[in-house]
């Protein structure tokens with residue numbers, strides 16, 4: 001069930017797998033049944049498998065394109081599982097364009113689609129879905145923690161956890177079904193069933209413990225959402241600019257300057273964070289400002305942390321509608337007011353920089369507190385979270401429906417295993433693939 005009928009797995013695919021041109025090198029990857037034959041034509045001869053050799057790369061008319069390294073990976077010992085090759089040429093736009101054009105001229109060869117190399121790796125059993133998604137995250141990773149989480153996912157640790165759980169569910173179901181088969185005989189050992197349900201209750205708590213880490217996994221992957229909120233002129237935009245070290249937001253002495261929600265990305269000790277500046281909160285009849293305040297409150301409700309700013313001497317708001325997370329009360333303009341440790345968690349001056357290091361440390365501490373409870377084998381995508389919730393729901397039904405028939409309870413166990421299987425792609429995921437691979441870049 002592929003959306004794009006162009007996509008044919010019999011084709012040999014190729015793409016520039018390295019970054020934007022011009023660059024020192026351009027790495028062109030080729031995969032499919034004629035990959036080695038095509039490479040032989042271009043390079044004159046093939047190197048030993050997995051050993052780089054310097055070759056002159058020519059068009060079929062004998063015109064020299066460039067000299068470069070050629071590597072071949074006969075299947076199945078390749079990334080995709082198919083016969084594959086890499087040609088490393090100089091990363092000039094014309095060099096790469098000529099090589100790609102030449103490749104397109106071979107029968108059965110075409111440019112790869114988004115994520116098509118990874119998709120073939122998946123279809124050929126070289127990686128499962130969690131690993132493929134981890135690879136996409138690894139390539140997108142900008143901070144150290146994003147990288148570490150992605151490596152954890154590509155390394156198969158999470159996949160193994162889900163497969164072990166699915167196996168446990170399947171074994172439990174098999175035992176229960178065996179018990180059903182012998183139910184008309186008198187000597188059924190009830191203890192088998194008791195053991196199964198005790199183990200399933202244990203699995204239920206493991207699964208919900210794992211799900212509890214999903215928030216933090218999403219924070220690592222998508223960044224900690226830190227929202228600066230407070231009344232007009234509290235100094236919100238000034239703080240944003242001070243942390244960004246550039247003039248991102250307009251600052252004036254006019255109350256109600258900021259209307260749109262602005263954001264910058266920060267790297268906090270390896271964690272990604274997104275800092276939002278918002279419109280000052282107050283009652284107003286002004287139409288544009290009202291819209292700004294509406295957006296400010298919506299952004300605040302979705303925050304992981306709110307920095308509630310107030311000029312020292314005025315009260316910092318501690319409740320925000322729809323927000324249940326941590327609020328830090330930040331007293332501002334400490335250069336013109338005495339610091340006050342009673343009414344604020346921290347006093348700062350964006351003008352002099354006093355307190356900004358402590359504010360940074362506040363965020364570091366918060367992230368470290370959040371991370372303390374978890375290893376990095378965390379679910380980090382909504383897709384994983386939804387399927388884990390589905391699985392936990394079914395398992396909970398199975399465990400708690402004590403008065404229901406064993407056949408019904410076994411069916412709930414089957415559903416729980418099925419949802420876990422969909423995470424790694426072991427079962428029934430054809431419908432998900434097009435969505436997942438559309439976010440990949442070409443050449444991956």
Ligand SMILES: Nc1nc2c(ncn2[C@@H]2O[C@H](COP(=O)(O)OP(=O)(O)OP(=O)(O)O)[C@@H](O)[C@H]2O)c(=O)[nH]1
Nearest residue numbers: 232233234235236237238253256257258280350351
């Ligand atoms: N002395 C002093 N003045 C500050 C400091 N931070 C901000 N201000 C001044 O306070 C005024 C308001 O600053 P903004 O950063 O625009 O305040 P805001 O909270 O973004 O205001 P709105 O966008 O209108 O809600 C400006 O005149 C700033 O120069 C500070 O640390 N010390």
Ligand SMILES: [K+]
Nearest residue numbers: 233252254257
């Ligand atoms: K202002």
Ligand SMILES: [Mg+2]
Nearest residue numbers: 236237257258
């Ligand atoms: Mg502002």
